[in-house]
Amino acid sequence: MNPRRVPPRSPGSPPLAQQRQLFLELMNNGVPNTEACLRVGINRRTGNRWRHGRTVVTSVGSVIVYPPIVAPRSDTGHFLTRGERELIADGIVAGDTVRAIAERLERSPSTISREIRRNSDEQGRYLPFGAHRQALGRRTRTRPGKLATNVELRATVQARLDTRWSPKQIAEHLGIDYPDHSHMRVSHETIYQALYAKNGTDLHRSPARVLRTGRLRRKGRRRADQRSSRFVEPMVMITERSTEAADRAVAGHWEGDLLMGEKNRSAIATIVERTTRFTILVHLPGGHTAEEVSSAVIDAMATLPPGLRRSLTWDQGSEMSCHADVTAATGTPIYFCDPGSPWQRPTNENTNGLLRQYFPKGTNLRIHDAHQLQAVAAELNSRPREVLGWKTPTQLLEQLKASHANVPALR
Helix, strand or coil: CCCCCCCCCCCCCCCCHHHHHHHHHHHHCCCCHHHHHHHHCCCHHHHHHHHHCEEEECCCCCEEEECCCCCCCCCCCCCCCHHHHHHHHHHHHCCCCHHHHHHHHCCCHHHHHHHHHHHCCCCCCCCHHHHHHHHHHHHCCCCCCHHHHCHHHHHHHHHHHHCCCCHHHHHHHHHHHCCCCHHHCCCHHHHHHHHHCCCCCCCCCCHHHHCCCCCCCCCCCCCHHHCCCCCCCCCCEHHHCCHHHHCCCCCCEEEEEEEECHHHCCEEEEEEECCCCCEEEECCCCCCCHHHHHHHHHHHHHCCCHHHCCEEEECCCHHHCCHHHHHHHHCCCEEECCCCCHHHCHHHHHHHHHHCCCCCCCCCHHHCCHHHHHHHHHHHHCCCEHHHCCECHHHHHHHHHHCCCCCCCCC
């Protein structure tokens, strides 16, 4: 009796192949990761590994890279979208020429021709969904990073991180130390990515220990065209300020800023006139929000004659987001410096340095009341200045007040 013959078992599909494919489609359609994992029936950690890939170092030291199955989507318009590929397929079925399809999609004819040639199947058919999967697969990184494969480079970078060099310093100095060895070069961005990699094994150091910021994760940054202004009303930049303010020929142009206390929890507003160097210290007992700063600045500027309220220059701090209210109440136009350009307010920056003798850094500024601030301002304004021909700011301001008839005196 012949034994019953058992037909050979087919290898079948890879484990979770259907779930992976469904997960890929959900992610490409914009479904959030958590919801996609629930629909597919997988753990969220599994979904994260599928999305981002992972790198595993075996016990013998070899590196295995599992590439991500979801390529990062681009909003730049550089890559063809799945919708565009569907339109390409429709055009082929309709018998349109490559040039006609390209004109409809506002793409180059060579882009459409290359797309059809690269992503058609073995039978020469262009199927949009399969073409989209092939294109995404080619966009994933399928090889380990430079720091993972170059032991000497990794050791050099690690040693300098241990001595608290920044990634930028390391990257720049590698070119000096190894001018003729291209394999010993790495960008600072690659070092950052290796430090912050979730499953990376390139650099065995916590970012909080080796980076000056102490962050455990990278701070997200938006593109310049996606950044929203912190001000509701549009800013008028310093480039539009009159030339009379720049050359200090006419008095009445002021510069302002906040003098910050311990952990930025308290502040004093400082306003300095560019020509006379006269200083006004503004008390902020309740805090330094935009509403509190604008109200206090309005009260301070209202004490000045109208002829001495020609302009006020501030940095782009959020405390001046109500600048339109200040202008409406005092008639003083406000101009804003460029980001990271304190030298555009030189008089105010110098005065703030002088004020640190009275209000040291790291101290609580709320302990100083309005009378103390007035006393400090009076002492500072009574000092003779070499730049003023050894006159005092108070003397010059009094002369300006006398030249303005029918205006209230400075209180």
